[in-house]
Amino acid sequence: MQIRQIIDKINDNQIFVPAFQREYVWKRPDAKALFTSLIKRYPTGTLLTWETANPPELKGKKKYTSEMGAVKLILDGQQRITTIYMILEGKLPPYYTQPEIKNNVLGLYVNLETLELEYYKKQAMENNPLWVNLTDIFQAKIKSSDVRKSLKARELLTDELEDLIDDNFEAVKSIMDREFPEQIIPVSASIKEAIDIFYIVNASGVNLTDAELALAQISGYWPEARDLFKAKLFELEKNGFVFKLDFIIYALLGVTHSMGSEMRRLHSADNREAIKAAWERLDKQILDYVVNILRTHAFVDHSDEINSVFALIPLIAYVYGKPNGQLTEIEIKKAVKWFYYSQLRQRYVSQTPQKLDKDLATVKNSSQPFDDLLGLIEQERSLTITEGEFAGRDIRHPLFSLMRWYFKSKGAVCLTSGVSIRQNMGKKYVLEKDHIFPYAALKENGYDINNRFKYALAQEITNRAVLTQVENRGKSDQAAKEYLESAKIKFPSALSKQCIPEDSALWEMSAYEKFLAARRSLLTEELNEFLVGITKMDTAKVEVSIADMIAEGEHDGLEFKSSMRWDTKQNCLNKSLEKVILKTIAAFNNGYGDGGTLIIGVDNEGNVLGLENDLSTLKGDDADAYELHLRNLVNAEFGVQYAASNIKVRFHEIEGQMVCAVTVSKGVGPLFVKDADKNGAKVEKFFVRSGNASDPINNPSEIATYISKRFKAA
Numbered sequence: 001m002q003i004r005q006i007i008d009k010i011n012d013n014q015i016f017v018p019a020f021q022r023e024y025v026w027k028r029p030d031a032k033a034l035f036t037s038l039i040k041r042y043p044t045g046t047l048l049t050w051e052t053a054n055p056p057e058l059k060g061k062k063k064y065t066s067e068m069g070a071v072k073l074i075l076d077g078q079q080r081i082t083t084i085y086m087i088l089e090g091k092l093p094p095y096y097t098q099p100e101i102k103n104n105v106l107g108l109y110v111n112l113e114t115l116e117l118e119y120y121k122k123q124a125m126e127n128n129p130l131w132v133n134l135t136d137i138f139q140a141k142i143k144s145s146d147v148r149k150s151l152k153a154r155e156l157l158t159d160e161l162e163d164l165i166d167d168n169f170e171a172v173k174s175i176m177d178r179e180f181p182e183q184i185i186p187v188s189a190s191i192k193e194a195i196d197i198f199y200i201v202n203a204s205g206v207n208l209t210d211a212e213l214a215l216a217q218i219s220g221y222w223p224e225a226r227d228l229f230k231a232k233l234f235e236l237e238k239n240g241f242v243f244k245l246d247f248i249i250y251a252l253l254g255v256t257h258s259m260g261s262e263m264r265r266l267h268s269a270d271n272r273e274a275i276k277a278a279w280e281r282l283d284k285q286i287l288d289y290v291v292n293i294l295r296t297h298a299f300v301d302h303s304d305e306i307n308s309v310f311a312l313i314p315l316i317a318y319v320y321g322k323p324n325g326q327l328t329e330i331e332i333k334k335a336v337k338w339f340y341y342s343q344l345r346q347r348y349v350s351q352t353p354q355k356l357d358k359d360l361a362t363v364k365n366s367s368q369p370f371d372d373l374l375g376l377i378e379q380e381r382s383l384t385i386t387e388g389e390f391a392g393r394d395i396r397h398p399l400f401s402l403m404r405w406y407f408k409s410k411g412a413v414c415l416t417s418g419v420s421i422r423q424n425m426g427k428k429y430v431l432e433k434d435h436i437f438p439y440a441a442l443k444e445n446g447y448d449i450n451n452r453f454k455y456a457l458a459q460e461i462t463n464r465a466v467l468t469q470v471e472n473r474g475k476s477d478q479a480a481k482e483y484l485e486s487a488k489i490k491f492p493s494a495l496s497k498q499c500i501p502e503d504s505a506l507w508e509m510s511a512y513e514k515f516l517a518a519r520r521s522l523l524t525e526e527l528n529e530f531l532v533g534i535t536k537m538d539t540a541k542v543e544v545s546i547a548d549m550i551a552e553g554e555h556d557g558l559e560f561k562s563s564m565r566w567d568t569k570q571n572c573l574n575k576s577l578e579k580v581i582l583k584t585i586a587a588f589n590n591g592y593g594d595g596g597t598l599i600i601g602v603d604n605e606g607n608v609l610g611l612e613n614d615l616s617t618l619k620g621d622d623a624d625a626y627e628l629h630l631r632n633l634v635n636a637e638f639g640v641q642y643a644a645s646n647i648k649v650r651f652h653e654i655e656g657q658m659v660c661a662v663t664v665s666k667g668v669g670p671l672f673v674k675d676a677d678k679n680g681a682k683v684e685k686f687f688v689r690s691g692n693a694s695d696p697i698n699n700p701s702e703i704a705t706y707i708s709k710r711f712k713a714a
Contacts, residue, residue, distance in 0.1 A: 001047070003084060004176040010085060010093050015049075015072050016064075017093075019057040019226060020195070020219030022212050022245075023100040024082050031083045031105035032117050035134065038084075038175045039115055048076035050185035050194045057223035060095035070187055075198045077180070088176075090135040108134050112147055112168045113161065129154075130165075137172055144169035192269060195220040210353075211246040214253070214263040221269035222276065232283050240302040241291050247309055250356070251287075252278055254313045255320040258364040260356020282316070285325045290316050293327070298336045299408035301422060307398050308348040311339055314359045318369060333535035334370035340405070340531060341374060343398050345381045354551065385527050387520040392456035395433045400461045403499070403523065406530050407466060412497035414468045415487040421466045434467040436484070436500065437512055438477040445509060457512075462519040465498050480515075481507040499523050546652040546661060550599065550606050554692035557593050559584050560602040564630065564660075566613035568603075573617045581630070581662075582637050582673050587687040587694035589646065589667035592710060596689065601659035610657030623651040626660060638671055670707050 009015040037044050053070045064071065074081055085093045087108055092101060107120050109131045118124075118131075125131040129150035136142045144166050151157040151165075185194050195217050218225045229248045236243060250260060255278050257265045266275070290312060294300040303309060315335055319325055327335065342348070348355055358376065363369045377383065385399070393399060404421075412421050415434075435442075439458055442448075447458035457463075484507050487494050495502050501518040505511060554560055564581055567574035581598065588596035601611045615621045618629055627649045634643040648663040672684035685696045686703045697703050 001180055001182050002176070003088075003178050003180065006081060006180065007085060007088060007176075009072070010081075010095075011089075013062055013094070015074060016055070016062070017059045017078050017095040018055065018073050018075070018219075019059050019223060020216040021059065021075075021078055022215070023102055024079065024096060025102050026079045026083055026105060027103045028105055028108075028119055030079075031087065031108060032119070034080060034083055035087065035108060035110075035175075036117055038178055039110075039117075039171060041178070044178070044180070045077065045080065046181040046183055047074060047081070048183050048185070048198065049073060050075055050189065051187050052185075052189070052194070053187065054191070056191050056220055058095070059100075060097075062094065073194075075185070075194065084175075087134050088138045090139055106135065110134055110137075110168075110172055112144070112165045112172075115168055115171065134172070137169070138176070191220050196267075209246060210261075210263040211249040214249050214266045215245055217267040218249075218252075218271075218275060221272050225275075225279075228279065228283070232287065236287065236291065239291070242303045243309060247312075248282075250310065250313050251282060251316050254317040254356065254360050255282065255286075258317065258360045260310075260313065260360060261353035278320075281320065281325065286316055286320050289325060290319055293332060293335070294339075297332050298339055299405045299422070301408075305401050305404065307343050307346065307401060308352075310348040310352050310356060311342040313356055314363050314369075314373065315339065317360055318363050321363070330535060331370075337531065337534040338370040338374050338377075340402060340534075341377050341383060344385075344402050345377050345383075346398060347377055351551075358548070383531070385524055385531075387517075387524045390460065390462050390516075390520040390523060392453075393461050394456070394459040395461055395464060397461060400433070400464070402527060403461065404466055406527055407498050409530070410497045412466065413491055413494050415465055415483070415491065415494050415498070417468055418491050418494070419468055421468075433464045436463050436465050437480040437509070437515070440477045441479065441509060442512070445512075447512075457516060460516060462516045462523065465500065480509070499526055546599070546659065547654055549597065549661075550602055550608070550654070553606060554604065556591070556689045556691060557588075557596040559596065559598050559692065559694070560604055560606065561598060561600045562603045562609050563611070563614050564600050564626075565617055568609070568613070578633055579673065579675060582633060583675075583685075583687045584694045585634065585647070585662065585664050586638075586671040586673050587689045588664035589671045590687060590710065591666070591689040593666065593689065595646075595664045595666040598662040598664065599659055600662065601657065608655045608657050608659060611660060612657075623658065623660075626651075630660070630662070637673065642671075668711070670711060 006015065034044065036042075050073045051070045052073065053066075055064050055071055055073055058064055058073075082093055082096065083105055086106060090106065092098065108117060109120055109125060110117055111130050112132055113130045117134075129147050132142055132147065147165055147169075148157055148162055151161070185197055189197070198213075198216060215226065215229075226245070229245055233243055233245070233248070249263070249266070252275055253259060253263060253266060256271070256274055259265070265271075293315075294312075300306060306312075318331075318335065319327060347359075359373055362372050362376070366372045374383070389399060408422055413419060414421060435458075437458075439447075442458040447454040449455050481504065484495065484500065485504065488502065499519060499522045501515060501522060503518070506515040506518055549558060550560070552558065561577075561581060561584070562568045563577060565573060565575055565577050567577065581600070584598050588598070600614075601609055603609055611626060615626060618625045620626075620628075630649060631643055631647070634647055646665040646667060650661045650663070652659055652661060670686065672686055674682050675685045677683045685698075686706075687694045687696050688706070689695075697706060
């Protein structure tokens with residue numbers, strides 16, 4: 001189908017977009033790349049359309065009636081078609097409203113000499129007739145002759161350039177004749193079948209997130225869903241909490257299926273009544289209740305203070321699980337404490353769906369979920385904040401959000417106005433992050449971008465106070481000493497409530513780094529005390545599952561081996577592989593870490609292979625026979641006493657396969673492995689961990705030095 005035909009059919013209400021499609025989300029670089037391909041006649045992809053006389057709800061004001069017969073819907077490619085329509089027509093297509101257009105891609109210019117595309121740049125384009133707005137070309141507001149006349153008036157037109165302008169002008173206009181290959185879903189397809197095809201097409205690319213695809217399915221069997229979700233998001237946004245539609249889908253998946261991945265669970269129309277019922281509670285009660293807990297107990301006034309809103313999903317699921325949708329005081333305190341640590345230790349900065357799976361399962365199954373959730377965080381990182389964590393950290397670090405919440409909990413006020421730093425009325429009282437020592441003064445003293453280390457100190461969060469916007473603008477570059485002296489006189493408790501050292505000797509520019517050190521110390525002490533004191537509770541030690549360990553991947557304390565003695569490449573018994581197992585055990589023993597774990601039956605990529613091939617080479621075919629053989633190897637190489645004291649062997653079933661986990665304690669003495677050198681002679685080799693590998697140290701003097709340092713204390 002030609003582009004000109006697509007444009008005409010959209011204008012004649014013959015092509016529509018279903019309501020389950022997402023908003024227009026392309027950005028200017030996407031539009032620029034598309035038109036570059038169109039002009040150069042590069043491939044631009046295909047369209048997936050569906051002709052149906054029984055369409056789902058449509059986007060836009062036009063409503064389907066049976067008199068319209070079969071209509072064509074764009075299922076895949078609507079972002080491209082919308083981009084083309086807007087730039088060629090200079091307006092929105094009828095199936096979109098302005099709030100659904102997340103980015104303005106109008107105003108794309110073409111250089112008629114080079115065919116370069118760019119958005120308007122005054123310096124380059126203002127007095128250069130060769131730069132022409134693409135929309136003006138297609139709307140016949142400018143002709144090639146207009147460009148030639150303008151250049152001729154400036155005495156810049158040559159015969160060669162004149163021909164080039166005409167050729168390029170026609171090349172641009174020929175976009176209208178470009179064909180979009182079209183794949184058509186037959187009229188006989190049902191809504192469910194059409195959306196399934198839509199899912200398959202998008203699942204093979206990166207166009208839509210899993211949550212957006214799930215929303216498309218939900219909208220297919222519950223047409224009002226998208227509008228209802230958006231109405232709630234708008235309501236929350238008015239109160240300072242900005243979420244996306246993805247967030248709603250994660251919340252629905254969390255409360256209906258207790259997981260954060262497997263969005264396909266929401267695809268079936270069998271979910272319709274359950275999701276409608278869940279949404280009724282989320283909309284009318286749960287979401288508002290959780291937001292109010294954040295406001296009143298966690299001192300979170302806006303969602304932009306949160307580094308990951310997905311921490312709200314376990315909290316939403318927990319509240320949803322309460323028959324009355326409310327928590328006790330101790331439950332609220334535990335939830336808030338976990339929320340703070342989830343932000344501070346960036347629980348959801350990566351692998352969000354997988355971590356939500358684990359956390360939502362804990363919420364569902366544990367009698368003390370927030371204790372256990374806190375234990376999971378502690379397994380990854382210490383809960384205790386150290387002074388070193390502040391060094392060189394700017395306001396993007398989650399420590400700054402925690403500082404702000406803590407200051408609010410103490411009733412902190414703006415240092416110059418005395419107004420509370422809780423959410424205040426009026427735009428001029430929006431909170432800002434003020435430099436205590438002004439950057440202009442720090443720059444004059446060498447703390448600028450030419451010195452990376454000192455620049456980081458200038459921007460460090462310990463050089464920040466929280467002020468209202470109007471006061472920050474008025475403060476300007478006032479010297480720290482003058483500024484803090486004034487604050488101490490006007491509001492005597494203001495400095496202590498923002499953990500600012502009150503020793504005036506530290507307010508001098510010459511003492512800047514001492515000021516930072518003193519404030520780091522204050523913040524470390526008070527923040528740790530604040531977090532621990534929210535409520536006394538045990539951070540339960542939750543054992544890491546074997547699946548979680550494998551998902552984590554190899555590192556200096558974890559190694560995978562496909563087998564103990566079966567050569568997976570040659571598909572035969574290879575006893576020399578047993579020596580590889582012993583080398584890994586020795587390396588864990590000899591390393592500076594806390595030992596390590598060797599998992600046998602898993603390849604380097606984390607794929608579970610199992611122990612079946614290994615077992616086929618042993619006299620027995622069970623775990624006991626496997627452990628006996630493994631321990632005999634260790635006994636022979638390192639001695640019975642070592643094997644009994646330092647090695648633990650456990651077997652686990654995962655994905656229907658048995659794997660063996662060998663836990664090696666940090667050794668009190670060095671281990672050597674007898675191995676053949678290049679001449680076949682038996683020699684003792686000393687192995688240590690190097691990243692996720694076990695490598696030998698070959699130089700005798702280096703071995704001696706290493707052993708002296710590593711085993712000195714032992």
